[in-house]
Amino acid sequence: MKINSILIISLVLVFKANAATLPQYASEKHMGVATCSSGVCHGKSVEDRKENVMMNEYREWLQYDDHSGAYKTLLKPTSKKIAAKLGLKSAHTAKICLDCHADNVPVEKRGKKFQISDGVGCEACHGGSEKWLSVHKESGATHQKNIKLGLYPSEKPKNRAKLCLSCHLGTANKFATHRIMGAGHPRLSFELESFTQNQPAHYKVDADYEKRKGSILSVNMWLTGLVYKANEQLALLKTKQFKQHGLFPELSFYECHSCHRSMAVSRWPVEKNSANVPAGTVRLDDSSLVILISTLDSLSNNSASKLKGLLEELHRSSIKSKQVLLDSVQKLQKELQQLSSGFVKKKYSRKQKLNFRKKLLLDASKGFFRDYSSAEQLFYAVETLSLDLNDFNKYEKMLDKLFNAIDKEDKFYPSQFQTLAKLFLNKLP
Numbered sequence: 110m111k112i113n114s115i116l117i118i119s120l121v122l123v124f125k126a127n128a129a130t131l132p133q134y135a136s137e138k139h140m141g142v143a144t145c146s147s148g149v150c151h152g153k154s155v156e157d158r159k160e161n162v163m164m165n166e167y168r169e170w171l172q173y174d175d176h177s178g179a180y181k182t183l184l185k186p187t188s189k190k191i192a193a194k195l196g197l198k199s200a201h202t203a204k205i206c207l208d209c210h211a212d213n214v215p216v217e218k219r220g221k222k223f224q225i226s227d228g229v230g231c232e233a234c235h236g237g238s239e240k241w242l243s244v245h246k247e248s249g250a251t252h253q254k255n256i257k258l259g260l261y262p263s264e265k266p267k268n269r270a271k272l273c274l275s276c277h278l279g280t281a282n283k284f285a286t287h288r289i290m291g292a293g294h295p296r297l298s299f300e301l302e303s304f305t306q307n308q309p310a311h312y313k314v315d316a317d318y319e320k321r322k323g324s325i326l327s328v329n330m331w332l333t334g335l336v337y338k339a340n341e342q343l344a345l346l347k348t349k350q351f352k353q354h355g356l357f358p359e360l361s362f363y364e365c366h367s368c369h370r371s372m373a374v375s376r377w378p379v380e381k382n383s384a385n386v387p388a389g390t391v392r393l394d395d396s397s398l399v400i401l402i403s404t405l406d407s408l409s410n411n412s413a414s415k416l417k418g419l420l421e422e423l424h425r426s427s428i429k430s431k432q433v434l435l436d437s438v439q440k441l442q443k444e445l446q447q448l449s450s451g452f453v454k455k456k457y458s459r460k461q462k463l464n465f466r467k468k469l470l471l472d473a474s475k476g477f478f479r480d481y482s483s484a485e486q487l488f489y490a491v492e493t494l495s496l497d498l499n500d501f502n503k504y505e506k507m508l509d510k511l512f513n514a515i516d517k518e519d520k521f522y523p524s525q526f527q528t529l530a531k532l533f534l535n536k537l538p
């Protein structure tokens with residue numbers, strides 16, 4: 110074996126070894142939301158200030174968090190229509206729907222109080238509590254001990270990304286295909302930090318939390334999320350999900366709006382875009398990567414140009430053959446794996462963060478993010494950075510305008526977005 114391949118294999122092993130098994134596929138039984146939600150446990154009506162966790166998590170989840178209604182969504186008319194168009198008996202009994210809209214562990218892994226109708230319940234994210242339920246509240250319990258007993262380490266960016274993406278992007282086992290989209294399912298989009306913020310928080314990252322679990326700055330969460338989403342998308346191209354349907358490959362891997370858009374609005378720039386392929390080519394969704402590349406470009410190291418070269422190669426390969434494409438996937442993944450660990454802990458200075466935002470808006474004003482999904486990721490990025498830089502209020506009006514430009518995906522105009530980015534850029538110091 111060549112030194113090179115030994116190196117690659119050991120890198121891949123390190124990358125895999127750190128990732129915890131997803132709650133849905135781990136061996137522990139899921140005891141059910143009812144085992145967490147009693148009034149003396151996580152079901153208090155108001156926050157209990159004497160405890161180090163809130164204790165009203167169940168109420169927060171039930172009242173404000175969409176995850177608690179995910180199963181009920183499958184009973185609604187929209188889901189009934191989707192199921193009918195797919196030829197399924199019903200949405201709320203179909204494995205493909207339940208796998209993402211509930212805690213769909215096999216029957217033998219369900220405790221007595223488990224109810225599928227609880228939707229995306231506590232254990233869908235925190236792991237089956239069979240072994241830690243009784244001991245995690247005893248004195249002497251620590252987070253590390255709980256993890257050994259099957260609690261999922263969702264505080265770690267990498268593991269959180271893997272967890273959220275398993276439903277918000279899909280896995281080799283559950284995937285929202287173009288047939289599901291065509292039947293009426295909304296397009297899936299995801300950015301780790303924004304979605305973390307958008308999920309109604311049932312936890313507080315305070316001094317006590319930091320002591321127990323550490324804390325991750327929002328910029329690190331965002332960058333780690335970009336790397337992991339890009340990596341997962343690439344990994345899925347190697348699975349059975351990227352199969353051929355007649356003449357066409359699975360279309361869910363492509364930027365939806367490279368097909369679904371008005372023919373009257375020209376989106377092909379005269380100069381090079383990220384794909385650097387001839388006009389009229391259907392592009393793979395590269396929205397997380399183009400944002401990552403633009404951001405890294407403002408730091409003086411060569412990872413941005415390396416990634417950029419590999420991304421162009423990926424797009425060129427995508428119009429040649431599947432084998433050539435998979436070779437490029439491999440190279441790009443290797444580069445991402447080398448980058449990934451750096452983003453979790455690296456401290457970025459205020460100046461660097463200001464430069465990130467400036468570079469992103471500069472590239473946007475040059476028309477680099479003409480695909481809807483890239484524009485959407487640009488918005489998430491600029492919003493996250495403005496919150497982190499603590500000048501959100503100062504730029505709120507510009508952020509609102511940027512948001513309005515992407516709010517309705519069928520009314521997205523690349524040149525209008527480009528102009529807004531230029532306006533925003535001019536307001537920055």
Ligand code: HEC
Binds near residue numbers: 212308
């Ligand atoms: C088991 C699958 C599953 C997991 C794991 C999961 N989600 Fe979700 N999530 C869903 C589903 C399904 C919905 C839509 C619920 C509905 O309205 O029916 C959703 C909705 C959301 C929404 C609201 C949607 C919106 O557009 O505002 C946010 C925010 C969100 N999830 C964040 C997260 C985050 C952050 C994580 C990881 C910590 C995560 N989710 C993990 C399945 C999941």
Ligand code: HEC
Binds near residue numbers: 183195207278
């Ligand atoms: C790979 C995971 C996945 C699969 C498979 C999946 N969904 Fe979803 N679904 C989601 C997520 C995540 C959302 C929330 C999207 C968002 O708002 O960002 C969602 C949203 C929805 C919505 C819109 C909810 C709302 O309140 O607007 C409906 C309806 C829906 N799904 C029905 C279905 C049905 C029916 C099936 C089975 C045919 C299905 N889903 C399969 C992950 C999935």
Ligand code: HEC
Binds near residue numbers: 234
């Ligand atoms: C969609 C995923 C998701 C669901 C569903 C979910 N949580 Fe969480 N929960 C998280 C994330 C993310 C965190 C923050 C990271 C961490 O501390 O692990 C968290 C943190 C917590 C914490 C730790 C607070 C601390 O200070 O250490 C508790 C306790 C908790 N959740 C309880 C619950 C309970 C009870 C339910 C069900 C009623 C629930 N969670 C449902 C994702 C989820």
Ligand code: HEC
Binds near residue numbers: 290297361362
């Ligand atoms: C290669 C081109 C292509 C790509 C990429 C593509 N689609 Fe489609 N889509 C089509 C075609 C062709 C149809 C069928 C149109 C028809 O029925 O008239 C379709 C149908 C649909 C429909 C049904 C519309 C209706 O009239 O009922 C939806 C919704 C949809 N696609 C969503 C998506 C989403 C979401 C993505 C990205 C994840 C996507 N598509 C990616 C070509 C594409």
